[in-house]
Amino acid sequence: MALHCQEFGGKNYEASMSHVDKFVKELLSSDAMKEYNRARVYLDENYKSQEHFTALGSFYFLHESLKNIYQFDFKAKKYKKVTGKEIYSDTLESTPMLEKEKFPQDYFPECKWSRKGFIRTRWCIADCAFDLVNIHLFHDASNLVAWETSPSVYSGIRHKALGYVLDRIIDQRFEKVSYFVFGDFNFRLDSKSVVETLCTKATMQTVRAADTNEVVKLIFRESDNDRKVMLQLEKKLFDYVNQEVFRDNNGTALLEFDKELSVFKDRLYELDISFPPSYPYSEDAHQGEQYMNTRCPAWCDRILMSPSAKELVLRSESEEKVVTYDHIGPNVCMGDHKPVFLAFRIMPGAGKPHAHVHKCCVVQ
Numbered sequence: 001m002a003l004h005c006q007e008f009g010g011k012n013y014e015a016s017m018s019h020v021d022k023f024v025k026e027l028l029s030s031d032a033m034k035e036y037n038r039a040r041v042y043l044d045e046n047y048k049s050q051e052h053f054t055a056l057g058s059f060y061f062l063h064e065s066l067k068n069i070y071q072f073d074f075k076a077k078k079y080k081k082v083t084g085k086e087i088y089s090d091t092l093e094s095t096p097m098l099e100k101e102k103f104p105q106d107y108f109p110e111c112k113w114s115r116k117g118f119i120r121t122r123w124c125i126a127d128c129a130f131d132l133v134n135i136h137l138f139h140d141a142s143n144l145v146a147w148e149t150s151p152s153v154y155s156g157i158r159h160k161a162l163g164y165v166l167d168r169i170i171d172q173r174f175e176k177v178s179y180f181v182f183g184d185f186n187f188r189l190d191s192k193s194v195v196e197t198l199c200t201k202a203t204m205q206t207v208r209a210a211d212t213n214e215v216v217k218l219i220f221r222e223s224d225n226d227r228k229v230m231l232q233l234e235k236k237l238f239d240y241v242n243q244e245v246f247r248d249n250n251g252t253a254l255l256e257f258d259k260e261l262s263v264f265k266d267r268l269y270e271l272d273i274s275f276p277p278s279y280p281y282s283e284d285a286h287q288g289e290q291y292m293n294t295r296c297p298a299w300c301d302r303i304l305m306s307p308s309a310k311e312l313v314l315r316s317e318s319e320e321k322v323v324t325y326d327h328i329g330p331n332v333c334m335g336d337h338k339p340v341f342l343a344f345r346i347m348p349g350a351g352k353p354h355a356h357v358h359k360c361c362v363v364q
Helices: 013-028 143-149 153-169 192-199 242-256 261-265 306-322
Strands: 002-005 036-043 057-063 069-073 078-082 085-088 100-104 117-125 129-138 178-184 201-209 215-222 228-232 237-240 301-305 323-325 340-346 358-363
Touching: 002 129, 002 178, 013 036, 036 117, 057 117, 057 129, 100 215, 117 153, 129 153, 129 201, 129 306, 143 153, 143 215, 143 228, 153 178, 153 261, 178 306, 192 228, 192 242, 301 306, 301 340, 306 340
Parallel strands: 002 358, 036 085, 129 178
Antiparallel strands: 002 057, 036 057, 069 078, 069 117, 100 117, 117 129, 178 301, 201 215, 215 228, 228 237, 323 340, 340 358
């Protein structure tokens, strides 16, 4: 079981990071995890290092039924058998069992201190090798800026960063293997197209700041019906009159505006999405199904895979029908993101006809 976390320690990580170690130790020793007798935990907790801090946390739990699992040592360039439970935290730069990188500052100059980056580990189960990449891409800093162009300027920044990661994990330093990339991609719906669709019969009012003449708010009103307000748009406000459009039929009608992955259609594959947008949910404990009105709901959290990893997953699907791609806690407050998971079985030994089947689950 692979669990990838972003913003580990929470938004107030300076105060909250002290609770992380206790949480991890309780998780590893809990009854629910007693059948997982080996584990590797990598926590980037060193928030004092602006140059390296990513706030990424990667957990790997190995079930007792799996006899031989090996992890790749990127420094020694060889696999090592995994035994016992180990936790690595603070600074991960010296850990040879992973590659960690923070995106260059000039990728997102608006943000003085971005925590965006990736952590990569490599595993081998019964001759089946694959990379697991924990990723956190850049967010939309302003709804108003995102609305200006199609695609948005932020989409271009994420495209650049994801391309950087993919080039990095398939470069010439190591043997090429299948890879799964999962985390918070911050993919957003094409804002301009969504607003035009939701507010087809609306008129737009522009509100500007008195001192700078800068646009600070857009108000979309129905042409009739007493000019009822349909949508209000500010830097950090996306207040649409009917949230049900994002939940009805799991928001399927809006998937046509989910376009950011199309640029990588030859390099990354995703199973069909059949769950509602994973962000931004209310953080009120009593409103597990409610979206906040800060951003347009979107499928930010995804599990993507290389073409060869797709073959591993779909081969198991055709044989056992055991592949599930879904979200967790639809009616429960899970924070502003709903976790997304992919459960499947892989056929070790490059798909030998009578190979033993191992169950595998990755959770974003």
